[in-house]
Amino acid sequence: MNPFIYTRPADTGAAIKSLSRGNQAFFLAGGTNLVDMMKMGVVVPEKIVDINRLPLRNIEAVQSGLRLGALATNSEVADHPDVLKNYPLLSLAINAGASPQLRNMATVGGNLLQRTRCPYFFDLTMPCNKRAPGSGCGALAGFNRMHALFGASDKCIAVNPSDMSVALAALDAVVHVRGAGGDREIKFEDFHRLPGDEPQLDNTLAKGELIMAVDLPPSAFTKHVHYLKVRDRSSYAFALISVAVALDLDKDNNIKDVRLAMGGVAHKPWRLRASEDFLKGRSATEDNFKQAAQIAMQGAKAYQYNQFKLKLAPNTILQALKTASGQV
Amino acid sequence: MQNDLQNYENPRDESRRDFLKQSSLLSAIALTPGAIRRAAENKWDEKIADEMGKVPLSLEVNGVPYNLKIDPRVTLLDLLREQLHLTGSKKGCDRGQCGACTVHADGARINSCLSLAVTNDGKKITTIEGLSRGDELHPMQEAFIKHDGFQCGYCTSGQIMSAVALVKEGRTQCAEQISEFMSGNICRCGAYSNIVKAIQEVKNQQS
Numbered sequence: 333m334n335p336f337i338y339t340r341p342a343d344t345g346a347a348i349k350s351l352s353r354g355n356q357a358f359f360l361a362g363g364t365n366l367v368d369m370m371k372m373g374v375v376v377p378e379k380i381v382d383i384n385r386l387p388l389r390n391i392e393a394v395q396s397g398l399r400l401g402a403l404a405t406n407s408e409v410a411d412h413p414d415v416l417k418n419y420p421l422l423s424l425a426i427n428a429g430a431s432p433q434l435r436n437m438a439t440v441g442g443n444l445l446q447r448t449r450c451p452y453f454f455d456l457t458m459p460c461n462k463r464a465p466g467s468g469c470g471a472l473a474g475f476n477r478m479h480a481l482f483g484a485s486d487k488c489i490a491v492n493p494s495d496m497s498v499a500l501a502a503l504d505a506v507v508h509v510r511g512a513g514g515d516r517e518i519k520f521e522d523f524h525r526l527p528g529d530e531p532q533l534d535n536t537l538a539k540g541e542l543i544m545a546v547d548l549p550p551s552a553f554t555k556h557v558h559y560l561k562v563r564d565r566s567s568y569a570f571a572l573i574s575v576a577v578a579l580d581l582d583k584d585n586n587i588k589d590v591r592l593a594m595g596g597v598a599h600k601p602w603r604l605r606a607s608e609d610f611l612k613g614r615s616a617t618e619d620n621f622k623q624a625a626q627i628a629m630q631g632a633k634a635y636q637y638n639q640f641k642l643k644l645a646p647n648t649i650l651q652a653l654k655t656a657s658g659q660v
Numbered sequence: 661m662q663n664d665l666q667n668y669e670n671p672r673d674e675s676r677r678d679f680l681k682q683s684s685l686l687s688a689i690a691l692t693p694g695a696i697r698r699a700a701e702n703k704w705d706e707k708i709a710d711e712m713g714k715v716p717l718s719l720e721v722n723g724v725p726y727n728l729k730i731d732p733r734v735t736l737l738d739l740l741r742e743q744l745h746l747t748g749s750k751k752g753c754d755r756g757q758c759g760a761c762t763v764h765a766d767g768a769r770i771n772s773c774l775s776l777a778v779t780n781d782g783k784k785i786t787t788i789e790g791l792s793r794g795d796e797l798h799p800m801q802e803a804f805i806k807h808d809g810f811q812c813g814y815c816t817s818g819q820i821m822s823a824v825a826l827v828k829e830g831r832t833q834c835a836e837q838i839s840e841f842m843s844g845n846i847c848r849c850g851a852y853s854n855i856v857k858a859i860q861e862v863k864n865q866q867s
Contacts, residue, residue, distance in 0.1 A: 338715050338732035339670035367774045368755050431844025436768040567843035
């Protein structure tokens with residue numbers, strides 16, 4: 333690992349200022365992704381701004397819902413009584429990711445900022461436009477079994493690896509950030525971006541901006557929820573396909589409201605709005621679920637080794653909807 | 661020992677130019693003209709820079725307080741093994757994928773290989789060496805021996821540290837839940853079923 337300047341500022345203002353002064357300066361929270369990348373040489377920081385002592389760890393009820401401090405660990409969020417009661421989908425998604433040890437370290441803010449696990453991104457001997465812009469995409473004509481179906485470009489077909497973010501996208505979360513120019517809010521769907529011509533940019537944060545918190549608006553999705561993650565082994569692996577479902581059903585089993593998002597298929601958590609629109613007002617039947625799953629696949633594009641996802645994805649959506657609605 | 665994390669404003673965190681100025685000034689002080697060649701041979705310049713890069717760290721490991729100055733690149737695992745000579749925590753993948761390095765930080769199980777040691781300032785660390793009371797093994801250690809919860813033993817200290825935390829977390833309702841919440845500890849020998857039995861025994865002893 334290359335030498336770097338280590339600093340641990342006392343407050344958010346000092347942290348943001350310190351980051352903006354540095355070339356190749358990075359905030360460090362749980363470190364589960366950043367330290368790994370530093371060991372591999374995928375990122376080579378000149379400065380590490382350790383934000384672990386900033387007072388951003390609270391999980392608290394606010395007027396606009398539930399506020400998750402950026403430094404709350406994944407375990408603290410997943411086990412929090414308010415999350416379990418009002419946002420059980422988030423708890424399911426978090427516990428589907430990583431391992432207990434990693435969830436004890438990884439934070440809300442860090443989870444949003446984790447980089448892709450595309451093998452070409454981690455292999456310094458391979459081309460990767462995300463790691464080294466302009467070097468090409470090794471996955472495009474390479475080993476692309478884990479890669480995207482939606483929203484990719486000829487510069488990058490990597491996927492976002494987060495499970496937590498799939499649930500946050502479904503739940504219409506809002507990201508609060510602070511920079512040198514002040515505070516602003518980013519709707520969760522606008523936080524991550526598609527690769528386009530600049531796959532090195534995972535999100536819409538400006539340089540020096542710090543994630544302060546993620547807010548969850550009040551939610552009616554307390555009962556009929558499911559997070560179904562399909563992977564190469566039964567636990568502790570990244571998703572091939574994951575689906576977050578939240579249903580609000582009336583007493584006649586009609587769908588009053590629904591949220592659907594998919595992981596493992598795009599450069600960002602992939603919200604299935606057309607499928608949601610189709611399901612709203614319809615009854616929760618297997619036939620409607622099947623149609624919703626087909627609608628979700630419009631525009632999908634597979635590569636040489638991930639053709640299987642074209643079938644796996646709608647099947648996963650269907651199964652997740654059935655489980656969430658109680659029709660196992 | 662305080663539990664609050666202390667802030668550490670690195671004097672070098674002004675700008676790179678200031679840092680370079682500072683280090684060449686120190687070099688100039690350190691070097692009289694006659695000593696230049698000897699200094700170069702001994703790499704004093706680099707040594708001074710290394711020393712300047714070190715960061716203070718206070719933490720408690722298995723009840724013993726330590727006040728150290730360390731290179732910020734050192735992981736908690738390397739600090740434990742290489743500097744404090746507590747070699748019970750193992751380095752398997754060194755990437756957070758195998759769990760052999762599992763320790764407790766303020767009671768929570770973590771992968772010490774992915775934790776920079778300096779970020780543990782003010783924390784209480786427990787390693788496998790801190791579980792027993794003298795010659796009296798921890799119940800989880802006894803249970804692993806009784807149920808043959810290992811073959812080669814390389815993953816065992818991490819498995820036991822994870823298992824002790826798992827029981828405290830209450831994730832022991834059934835064998836499936838134990839397996840799911842032990843998934844961060846890989847055993848290439850495949851002692852999984854015996855590990856689950858060992859954990860169930862400790863859980864039953866406590867209930």
